[in-house]
Amino acid sequence: MVCITVLLFLLIMAFLLGFLPLVRYDNTLAPPLIKIIAINHHGAKLEGHVTIQSFSSVNLNNDDLQAILYANKKKVLANIFTLHGTDFIPTHHFGVKTISGSGCREKYFSPGEIIVIDLKNGYIKPGDSIELRIYQKSDDKSITPVRGNILDDAYMAEYVSENIFSPLQGYRLYSQHWYIA
DSSP states (O other): OHHHHHHHHHHHHHHHTTSSOSSOOOOOSSOOSEEEEEEEEETTTTEEEEEEEEOOSSOEEGGGEEEEEEETTEEOSOOBOOSOHHHHTTSOOTTEEEEESGGGTSSEEOTTOEEEEEEOTTSSOTTOEEEEEEEEEOOOOSOOOOOSOTTOHHHHHHHHHHHTSOSSTTEEEEEEEEEEO
């Protein structure tokens, strides 16, 4: 009986001191359903070719997707208002030269397909922390479930700005992924 009491005391102390958390938090705003799989820097010009791949289980309508890239937590000045290659060409895509790959040729970005985003030279440097956010057009007005620690002020501020006061009206954050260039 003494051994059980001591073990319970040690377990409770481990939880209270943070050695064994009751809940593991994933401080992301969305699951990584579309991931960066490679970033190529060609030559001294630092040409940034960002290769993304769909790990989603469903076909995604390219017309309904937008991408935003961040380098070291600062938004990259690159407008990617669609992932559909033929619709991308006539848009104002400052900071992006082209998009190519099997994922942007047809109407859908299917599981396993890739898209290569050719950014303006110098936007991404080796060692930069790159964040990819993919937004999907949505009429759903419900609030996205909180995935992270609600006691983390920085996380909650980002959650509120992304999900409640989002500047992208009519779009929801679909995927979020980080990659070191």
